[in-house]
Amino acid sequence: MKTLKISAILIIMVLLNTGLFAQNRIALGINGGLTAPTGTLGDAFKLSYNAGIEGVLKVDPVNNFYSDVSYNNLSPSFANPDNLTFSITEISIGYRRILSTFGVSSKLFGDLGAGAYTVKASTTSTSGVTSSESKTNFGVNLGVGTSFPLGASSDFLARLKFHNVFSDGKNSNYFTLGAGVNFDLN
Numbered sequence: 001m002k003t004l005k006i007s008a009i010l011i012i013m014v015l016l017n018t019g020l021f022a023q024n025r026i027a028l029g030i031n032g033g034l035t036a037p038t039g040t041l042g043d044a045f046k047l048s049y050n051a052g053i054e055g056v057l058k059v060d061p062v063n064n065f066y067s068d069v070s071y072n073n074l075s076p077s078f079a080n081p082d083n084l085t086f087s088i089t090e091i092s093i094g095y096r097r098i099l100s101t102f103g104v105s106s107k108l109f110g111d112l113g114a115g116a117y118t119v120k121a122s123t124t125s126t127s128g129v130t131s132s133e134s135k136t137n138f139g140v141n142l143g144v145g146t147s148f149p150l151g152a153s154s155d156f157l158a159r160l161k162f163h164n165v166f167s168d169g170k171n172s173n174y175f176t177l178g179a180g181v182n183f184d185l186n
Helices: 002-017 039-044
Strands: 026-038 048-058 063-076 085-102 106-124 130-151 154-167 170-185
Touching: 026 039, 026 063, 026 154, 039 170, 048 170, 063 106, 063 170, 085 130, 085 154, 106 154
Parallel strands: none
Antiparallel strands: 026 048, 026 170, 048 063, 063 085, 085 106, 106 130, 130 154, 154 170
16 A cells, blocks of 8 residues: 555655646546466466556656556456456556657657556355455566557557566566557647
């Protein structure tokens, strides 16, 4: 919980200190895609889905900051008589660098972020009793993506990100492949 509070404070500080209400500098978006666990996490869970929201602060044409809140559902890769559900909720902030532009407005970008990752597991027994456990850990992410305009005030984004969540001496890793639409707030 402490990590979530610190992440929220950092997001607010970044947004307020860089001109939050400047014209054409803030974008909000929705995204979704696939979550692919790797390593030991990949041994226990299979390819699944994610969905999220994103806020972007455009400092200048090549430097941006973003905040991301994403829900990653992970489905067990084994027989599941206890109805195990497992999810990772990411709340992160990061730096986005526009690496190059193609033509007039298509862009290639790189992301580097960090934040709180809440891992939640729950089971429901055959008698209907549900038990759950969750834990929040620090994690980092690194990604690459592309964007191109859909209109005067919206962009389509496609992105591949690697996530590393630090927990109890072990790291949990997964990739996300997603797409979404960001809308400029004027």
